[in-house]
Amino acid sequence: MIELTLKDGSIRQAEAGQSAAEVIKxxxxxxxxxxxxxxxxxxxxxxRTVLTENCSFEVMTFDSIEGKKAFWHTASHILAQAVxxxxxxxxxxxxxAIDNGFYYDFDVEKPFTADELVKIEAExxxxxxxxxxxxxxxxxxxxALKKLEEMGEPYKVELCSEHAGKGEPISxxxxxxxxxxxxxxxxxxxxxxxxxxLLSCTGAYWRGSExxxxxxxxxxxxxxxxxxxxxxxxxxxxxxxxxxxKLGRELELFTTVDCIGQGLPIMLxxxxxxxxxxxxxxxxxxxxxxxxxxxxxLMAKSDLYKxxxxxxxxxxxxxxxGDEEKDKEVFALRPMTCxxxxxxxxxxxxxxxxxxxxxxxxxxxxxxxxxxxxHGLIRVRQFTISEGHLILRPEQLEDEFRGCLELANYMxxxxxxxxxxxxxxxxxxxxxxxxxxxxxxxxxxxxxxMKKILxxxxxxYTIGIDEAAxxxxxxxxxxKNVHGKEDTLITIQIDQMLAQLFGMEYTDVDxxxxxxxxxxxxxxxxxxxxxxxxxxxxxxxxxxWLAPEQVKLIPIADRHMDYTLELARKLEAAGMRIxxxxxxxxxxxxxxxxVLEKVPYMLTIGDNEVESKTVSVRSRRDGDLGxxxxxxxxxxxxxxxxxxxx
Numbered sequence: 001m002i003e004l005t006l007k008d009g010s011i012r013q014a015e016a017g018q019s020a021a022e023v024i025k026x027x028x029x030x031x032x033x034x035x036x037x038x039x040x041x042x043x044x045x046x047x048r049t050v051l052t053e054n055c056s057f058e059v060m061t062f063d064s065i066e067g068k069k070a071f072w073h074t075a076s077h078i079l080a081q082a083v084x085x086x087x088x089x090x091x092x093x094x095x096x097a098i099d100n101g102f103y104y105d106f107d108v109e110k111p112f113t114a115d116e117l118v119k120i121e122a123e124x125x126x127x128x129x130x131x132x133x134x135x136x137x138x139x140x141x142x143x144a145l146k147k148l149e150e151m152g153e154p155y156k157v158e159l160c161s162e163h164a165g166k167g168e169p170i171s172x173x174x175x176x177x178x179x180x181x182x183x184x185x186x187x188x189x190x191x192x193x194x195x196x197x198l199l200s201c202t203g204a205y206w207r208g209s210e211x212x213x214x215x216x217x218x219x220x221x222x223x224x225x226x227x228x229x230x231x232x233x234x235x236x237x238x239x240x241x242x243x244x245x246k247l248g249r250e251l252e253l254f255t256t257v258d259c260i261g262q263g264l265p266i267m268l269x270x271x272x273x274x275x276x277x278x279x280x281x282x283x284x285x286x287x288x289x290x291x292x293x294x295x296x297x298l299m300a301k302s303d304l305y306k307x308x309x310x311x312x313x314x315x316x317x318x319x320x321x322g323d324e325e326k327d328k329e330v331f332a333l334r335p336m337t338c339x340x341x342x343x344x345x346x347x348x349x350x351x352x353x354x355x356x357x358x359x360x361x362x363x364x365x366x367x368x369x370x371x372x373x374x375h376g377l378i379r380v381r382q383f384t385i386s387e388g389h390l391i392l393r394p395e396q397l398e399d400e401f402r403g404c405l406e407l408a409n410y411m412x413x414x415x416x417x418x419x420x421x422x423x424x425x426x427x428x429x430x431x432x433x434x435x436x437x438x439x440x441x442x443x444x445x446x447x448x449x450m451k452k453i454l455x456x457x458x459x460x461y462t463i464g465i466d467e468a469a470x471x472x473x474x475x476x477x478x479x480k481n482v483h484g485k486e487d488t489l490i491t492i493q494i495d496q497m498l499a500q501l502f503g504m505e506y507t508d509v510d511x512x513x514x515x516x517x518x519x520x521x522x523x524x525x526x527x528x529x530x531x532x533x534x535x536x537x538x539x540x541x542x543x544x545w546l547a548p549e550q551v552k553l554i555p556i557a558d559r560h561m562d563y564t565l566e567l568a569r570k571l572e573a574a575g576m577r578i579x580x581x582x583x584x585x586x587x588x589x590x591x592x593x594x595v596l597e598k599v600p601y602m603l604t605i606g607d608n609e610v611e612s613k614t615v616s617v618r619s620r621r622d623g624d625l626g627x628x629x630x631x632x633x634x635x636x637x638x639x640x641x642x643x644x645x646x
Contacts, residue, residue: 004055004056016052017050019049021047024047039057046184072098074187075196077182077186079220080095080180082124086120087108091154093215105206117201121198133175140169140170145161155206160181198218198220200218203217210370236483247536248531251598263380293360296337298366318368319332333366341361345357346502351507351508356390357392358390375485378487378529385522386522388520390518391518394517401453423454423461423478442496446473446496477492491522499515499516543646550578551600552603554590555605560607571637574637598620615630
């Protein structure tokens with residue numbers, strides 16, 4: 001007998017050699033029917049996993065992230081089986097679970113139409129109705145390759161070949177007449193996937209590279225109950241209304257132009273104003289916190305990037321100007337600011353009295369993103385970021401890290417995003433050391449230092465293996481857009497490596513030379529991405545202090561223009577961003593237009609207002625506020641801006 005420690009701490013005995021599924025049946029059939037996968041000693045495992053020794057044992061249902069992933073992964077196999085039944089010539093690529101469902105990539109002669117998706121859904125329903133068991137089996141690499149070649153699946157052959165060199169068995173899953181190369185985990189049968197919907201079909205390059213063939217990607221989602229699916233689909237429709245890529249264009253915040261290029265947005269006046277306000281907010285706050293402002297070049301010779309390691313570890317993501325084989329000097333647009341800002345420290349000899357040195361810059365950066373990865377303002381090829389580097393003594397590390405985190409949280413709270421973020425402790429992968437610099441000992445030291453700091457600060461975080469920067473671990477502050485896709489908004493990184501590569505040192509109290517530690521951080525992150533998230537958060541109705549247009553003045557007739565312009569000048573003198581709508585249109589129409597433009601305050605001016613030197617105020621949020629004196633209105637607006645009321 002073996003002992004299983006359950007989630008509640010209780011001990012359950014089981015026969016060695018039993019599968020996880022059999023153990024769960026013994027606990028209760030209700031739990032077995034809900035089970036999607038298990039965690040054994042903290043690792044996600046398939047329900048078919050055989051138990052051979054004492055371990056911790058946790059059943060993961062659809063209510064857990066791990067359970068959802070297994071459920072959606074099985075749904076992707078049901079999709080693939082349906083496609084192969086209907087279109088036997090289709091070639092299979094990959095079909096993972098994603099944040100809100102799943103997708104599968106197919107190589108087909110022409111993209112699937114909406115009518116074909118309906119047909120595929122019908123076949124999926126039949127597969128679910130059949131309740132086909134999923135069987136997991138393994139083959140030696142050579143046999144696995146031969147099987148996939150015989151199946152006529154070239155993409156699977158490519159994937160299998162990459163793993164064959166390790167000499168480990170290759171995992172497959174079989175469900176009836178369908179077999180797929182897959183590591184799992186999966187549900188026991190197709191039957192639980194009762195409610196699903198295929199959402200769209202798009203093009204996607206194989207492995208995300210435009211150098212490869214364009215495949216046909218079908219997106220879908222699935223739930224155990226129809227009511228859950230209906231709720232999600234309703235949420236999806238609401239999300240479409242907030243999608244920054246749609247709303248940002250309608251509100252004339254930004255646009256894109258084909259002849260300029262993908263991932264290179266044009267900020268229209270309103271969008272440019274919001275970003276300017278964010279930048280000023282960040283720069284002023286950083287100055288209050290002791291940051292020194294720098295301004296560094298947008299490009300550099302390859303020599304700089306070779307010193308920093310970016311040339312070896314990040315070159316594919318850079319825009320390189322020149323040919324290394326032909327040109328005497330090759331330049332590249334900067335993908336980050338760190339090697340440039342180090343030159344400020346290196347400008348003259350430094351002592352411990354100079355530290356910590358907090359350097360901040362509003363940096364424009366360039367990254368050669370794959371076309372398939374770009375989306376609106378969320379991921380672009382040119383962007384501006386609130387980048388900073390803190391050069392410090394080792395004993396200052398925790399205090400300065402805390403200061404960076406406090407600054408980031410202050411920014412998020414002020415913008416109303418604090419409740420929407422999560423924290424990820426991004427670490428290196430010791431099994432994939434080629435993409436990193438430094439020794440395992442250095443990484444253990446850096447990650448140990450960060451863990452100690454995060455735990456001491458009480459940060460609740462998840463761990464992301466192989467998510468670190470090539471030179472050090474980082475705390476990534478993650479946020480999801482309206483469609484549920486997660487991206488990094490803010491990052492704080494600990495670096496013990498690059499100071500050595502650049503020969504950075506300072507004279508310590510005892511006169512010895514020492515290497516500084518470096519914290520790489522952003523206060524707010526990428527301004528374009530932040531703008532996108534704010535559009536979606538507020539559905540384009542920005543708080544007053546961030547609104548590109550704060551007040552719209554609406555005179556009822558021409559005879560009211562003199563008083564309207566007098567009031568406009570007074571508001572402008574107080575720093576308000578105002579416009580006067582003097583068009584020959586009805587007042588109701590002008591108000592409706594201002595509401596559609598998400599203007600926070602609308603001021604209507606007629607005979608009564610001119611005579612009494614007042615103004616009729618309508619708030620976007622609170623509706624009709626009635627008549628107010630000029631001074632009362634001004635005091636209200638100035639206070640709302642000064643306090644950055646959300």
